[in-house]
Amino acid sequence: MIDVRLITLRVFSQCGTIGATAELTGYSPSAVSAQLRELQKALGMQLLTKDGRGVRLTATGRFLVAGSDSLIAEWERLRAAALEAGDQVQPHFGIGGFSTAAAQLLAPLAATLRSARPQLEVQVLEADPARCFDLLVAERIDLAVIVAMQADPHREDDPRFEQRVLLDDPLDVIIPADHPLASHEAVTLDELAAEPWITEAAGSTYHALFTAAFTAVGVTPRIAHEAVEWETLIAFVGAGLGVGLLPRLAPLNGAENVVRLRLTGDGRPSRRIIAAVRRGSITSPLIQESLGILQATAHQILTARLEEDA
Amino acid sequence: MIDVRLITLRVFSQCGTIGATAELTGYSPSAVSAQLRELQKALGMQLLTKDGRGVRLTATGRFLVAGSDSLIAEWERLRAAALEAGDQVQPHFGIGGFSTAAAQLLAPLAATLRSARPQLEVQVLEADPARCFDLLVAERIDLAVIVAMQADPHREDDPRFEQRVLLDDPLDVIIPADHPLASHEAVTLDELAAEPWITEAAGSTYHALFTAAFTAVGVTPRIAHEAVEWETLIAFVGAGLGVGLLPRLAPLNGAENVVRLRLTGDGRPSRRIIAAVRRGSITSPLIQESLGILQATAHQILTARLEEDA
DNA sequence: ATCGATCATGCAGCTATTTTGCATGGTTAT
DNA sequence: ATAACCATGCAAAATAGCTGCATGATCGAT
Known part of the structure; x- marks a missing residue:
């Protein structure tokens, strides 16, 4: 308007x-x-x-x-x-999100909305967090599910947006299946300090999280290789090139030769998955309903994790 | 926008x-x-x-x-x-007002603005007060000079507008030149209670002011004729059909056979001339400048009156 | 310096929206 | 019952807005 x-x-x-x-x-x-x-x-x-x-x-x-x-x-x-x-109810609803978040949270949301409101025209856009905020401003989307690094400069007080935390997604370690630590239930970053690491390209948001985690425990990791996609990182680890960090939500997709281990000890890195909307719109019926669905999905994921860990 | x-x-x-x-x-x-x-x-x-x-x-x-x-x-x-x-400065500026107000206040305003800002496209619309408010809402005009009856339901608290009083315009009595009271400097409504009155059509805003003035002094005037335009009313009085009320700002235009007398005593009716703008726009440079010009004109009118009365 | 890349802008032509004028159907007052 | 009034739909027309391409201007790199 x-x-x-x-x-x-x-x-x-x-x-x-x-x-x-x-x-x-x-x-x-x-x-x-x-x-x-x-x-x-x-x-x-x-x-x-x-x-x-x-x-x-x-x-x-x-x-x-x-x-x-x-x-x-x-x-x-x-x-x-x-x-x-x-x-x-408004006739159009645009939602945006980033890769794993999109797959695990956005897809169920879109599906639920579609079946609950056949009239509604739902549009899903996959975009990285920064672009999601841009798309919100451009009014191309009405709701974004994004990942915020723990160390990120908080956008919480941005007058343009309102945000709700959906869930915290810890990073796991993936190591080659033949690695000495592969049989452990959990490891600390200390134990892996000497390993060759595979990370995202410097400058990416994950890279910042990566370094922050290591500085927290006071060790300087050796970065052996860089990957852009999780798929690539997993493949590198599977090939024995080193070890890496992978968000819990990112699936291994049955990759061979790799093992996913929980991290314990101090400075466990995790990313935060949040929903963001344009400020003022949070009370809109559709947004409220969507947040409910997202939170239910998040809860479901957390429950599944607890069972898995038990 | x-x-x-x-x-x-x-x-x-x-x-x-x-x-x-x-x-x-x-x-x-x-x-x-x-x-x-x-x-x-x-x-x-x-x-x-x-x-x-x-x-x-x-x-x-x-x-x-x-x-x-x-x-x-x-x-x-x-x-x-x-x-x-x-x-x-905005490129377009629309101002609206009602007959006498328009002639005495709006015309000088438009002229001053035109010469001061040749770039600016000034548009003047003559319209009665009610329509002026409508035009403000419709964004056809940005500033309105209107007359408000003293007894009017105050629009001051309307969330859509902001208003500034420019000047109070008292009503005078006009009587035939050969009337016994014609030589007086001033008269009271009491003295004219028995006269046949010429007024505006019932339902008009002036009519309400008219009756309010008489009820204030406790007499019921006899309404002999009705006119719509001041010109008509003046002509009726000149023809000896009765007496009438005329705002000070409305000129006699050299009408013959009529005399304008000041009203004294209680319940002197007057109309209030105010400037109205859309709420929020009052701090706009152009509006501020216009209000300044209008107030200067109003002040000039008041000073001229004092000299005339002296 | 030169070349190529990047960016904004103007124009011609087209597309799509918006507006108009008239005709229609429904509703109220006489 | 008739006339007046009001909103709406439709086809035609007008207008506003967009696209694609060409231009000019700037910056970085060779």
Whole structure:
């Protein structure tokens, strides 16, 4: 209900380039450029200024974007309240999430919603956490299931979003099946300090979690190899190239030659899986229902874990 | 910046019919009908329901409209703040007002703005007070100069508007030049109790003010004739048909055979001339400047009166 | 310096939405 | 019963908005 051009401006304020804005919103760069030009004319404000080969927000533009946070939030609140008051349901619902989270939590959610509300048009987008927030701002999705590193700079106080913790997902160690420790129930990071490690590329969110875990116990791991996908990491371990950390939720998919071990001791790394929505929309019926389903799924996962550990 | 369809819904909530909404917004009835249908589909809410030969808002619709008051206000605040912060000025400015107010206050305002800001596109609409509020809601105008009866149900606390008093405009008596009281400086309503009165049509806002003034002094005037325009009323008085009340701001335009007398004593009726804007927009540079000009004009009028009375 | 890559913008042409005008059907008042 | 009023649907028309490509400008690298 807020003018599309203002939304576009907000997306731009995040990604900084017209091209990226176009990609996020689903328009062409020309369309974004035209929209922002129109917006400036309609408001009588200069919002953008040339900066090198790109453009950047003026002070007025930043002011407008910052101020629009509460405007968007209030609209979401109003819409949610009206939907609730009228016992009505929006026609479209977009949800986004990241790989394992998507597979384990989003898929059941989409399935449940689809069967419960055949009228509703559910759209699922797989995207990494950062992009999920962008998609929320761009109003492409209404709910995101993302993983937040424990050490992450908390976005909890971002005026644009509201978040709910769904579950904590600890990292396990995977080691080659023929490794001396393979028969153990659990290990500590200390015991594995001397191993060659396989990790994600430096700069990735997991890499940060990885190093944080080791600095917590005071050892410096030797990074032997880097992988991007869990599949690759598992394969590397299976080939005896080293050991690695794998979130509990990420399935081994019957990979051979590897063993998954629980981590014990201090500094056990874990990632936090949270649901994020645009601020104000959390009371919307559909969001409430979705959060319920997600929490039920999370609970189910936790219960299954307890049984497994028992 | 708020979606046009929501504005249209708000206008509808005031005037109650699609046709009137179309007239106010400048669209055709079909367009309004289509817009509202689209709005309902986009939001997934049923906002309208058939009622006799017309339509009316559902509970959800009323809820949405009521809640949107603060949304609009917040947007206006944001826009005003951004314009102020960026020292920039909107490209279009619409002002509305009623007959005498328009002539005496709006015309100078428009002229001053035009010369001070040649870039600015100023549009003046003459409309009665009730319609001015509608036009404000419809965003056709940004500032209205209206007359409020002293006895009027105060709109001051309307969450949609903000108002500033410009000046109080007392009503004078006009009597035929050959009337025995014509040579007096001032008269009381008591002295004129027995005269045949010429007033506005029953139901008009002035009529209410008229009767209120007489009930205040405890007499019941005899209403001999009714006029719609001041011109007509003055002509009637000039023809000796009776006496009437005329706001100080309304000029006699050199009418013959009539005399304007000050009213003294209790219950002197007066109308209040106020400026109204959409709530939140009052801090906008252009509005601030306009209010300054209006207040200066009002002050000028008051000073001229004092000199005249001296 | 030169070349290539990256980014924003303008334009021509097209698409899609939106609006209009008229006709229809239902409802109220006379 | 008739006339007036009101909303809505439809086809045609107008308009706004988008896309794709070409252009120009900037930055980094060779």
